[in-house]
Amino acid sequence: MREFRVAIPEPDLDDLRYRLARTRWPEAATVAGWSQGVPLDYARELTDYWANQYDWRRCESELNALPQFRTGLDGGGDDRVEIHLIHARSRHKGAMPLLLTHGWPGSVIEFVDIVDALIDPPDPRDAFHVIAPSLPGYGFSGKPTIAGWGVERIATAWAQLMDRLGYERYGAAGGDWGSIITSALGTGAPENLFGIHLTMPIAQRPETGDVGPLTADEKGRLAEREAFAKVGTGYSAEQSTRPQTLGYGLADSPSGQAMWIVEKFWDWTDCAGHPENVISRDRLLDNVMLHWLPNTGASSARLYWESFKSRRVDTVEVPTGITQFPHELVRLPRSWIEQRYTDVRHWSEPKTGGHFASLEQPEVYVDELREFFRPLR
Template structure:
């Protein structure tokens, strides 16, 4: 394990600006709004800002203010990957260690704004020691050179990481792929887990004979998920089948990479029609930079290829907290989730927020984490 600091060469930032200024644009969509994807006028405004005003050094300094490390983890396999992570200890000695796991198209940027609130809360009894790793193939973590790095293997690597840090009892939280990895950690290596918290828990539907009547909000949530499956999953079909082909274009074109991600921040957030209503332009670009600077379009997309081919939903007996934000793409009825997560101790439906809850509603998410983990401390 060795200390790490992000230090992007100026030549890479100069190259980015040069590419942005030479963008070759398509024609506008034939309909208004975001129906066919990111509107041309917004893509051009975002690109001008990125090229002329955005300051990566601000983000770099913000993250470098926290302790960072890299260490090799093998996840129980024959090969290892260098994993980059933040490790911020609370000043309160009885703090509960907590590993926070992002997904796609997220990064550790999602959680940076929560660190101080989690490590230095008003009530010391709510304090956490925070560990925030970049997934293998994402951000400043290394890229797997062989296949096999799916959800279960990453979960095993996270258990190795927490053991290496000296934590024999800890909590885990995740959204998107982070929810799946956290659930896999709880089902496969539960011994050290005090509890898990998820914002996008998944479970199979009960057999028809075991289904209970659904409330109106539950019916609306399932209809929302059905519509999303029809019109919003093209990205996952491509990333789970041809991630390498997709990677060439996104790795070569910063605008392509930015729009591939920005569309999801529009579609998956509770943003009333525009992502910058809930997430600042700077923070959106901070997140994009974790993909562009590390050329991780293909390696991050490959997690879909690794994990969609053999999905697993094993029973979780570890105490579980669930917060389903209203614009999350998949929100399941509690009694469906109880079939998989057998010890749900906290279940809530906040009034605002979406898939990127840590960026959209950070205070709410912190409160949700504190509320649940009080039940297992």
């Protein structure tokens, strides 16, 4: 476990500005709005801000104000990957270790603004030690050089990480891939977990007759899911089949990398039509920088290729907390979820919020974690 500080060489930032200034733009979409992707006017405005006003050193300082480390993990395989993590310990006695896992196209930036609230809450009995690793191939973690780093292997690596940190039992939470990896941890290392908290639980449709009829609201949510599958999953199809081909463009064009990510913050947040309504422009770009600077366009996309080949939906028996935000990508019927997660102790549906809960609604998200884990301490 080696201490780590972010220190991006100035020539890398000069190269970024050089590339941004020479972006070759496509023509505008043939319709107004976002239905064909990021509108040209906004793309140019955001890129100009990135090149001429955005301050990476501010973000770098925020990251370096938190304790960061790197350590090699093999996840039970033959090769090791250097994993970057934030490990912020609470000053309060009896704090619960909490493993937070991000997803795509996120990064540990998702958790920077909630660390203090978790480690030093108003009630010391709600305190957590925060452990937030960057997924293999994401951010400042290393990139796998051979195949095999799918969901289950990452979950095994996370169990190794927590053991190396000296935590025998802990809580775990996440969204997006973080929900899926946390669920895999719940089946692979249940004896180590106080419980798991998820914002995007995945479950299969039960066999006919296993559950009661769906409510009108649940039918509406499934209809939304079907509509999203038709118009919103092109990124997933590409990343799960040809991540290497996609990576060439993302590695070469910072504006291309940014729009590939920012479009999802428009589509997946509860933003009333514009991502900056709920997440600041700087935070959006901070997250993009954790993809651009370490050149992770291909390596982050490869998690889809690794994990979509075999989609396991095993039963999870550890205590589980579910928070379903109204603009989450997948909102399945509770009866489906409770067939997979057999010990749901907490169920909540906040009035606002979307896929990036800790960025959109940080106070609500922190309160949800406190409320779920409080009786499990």
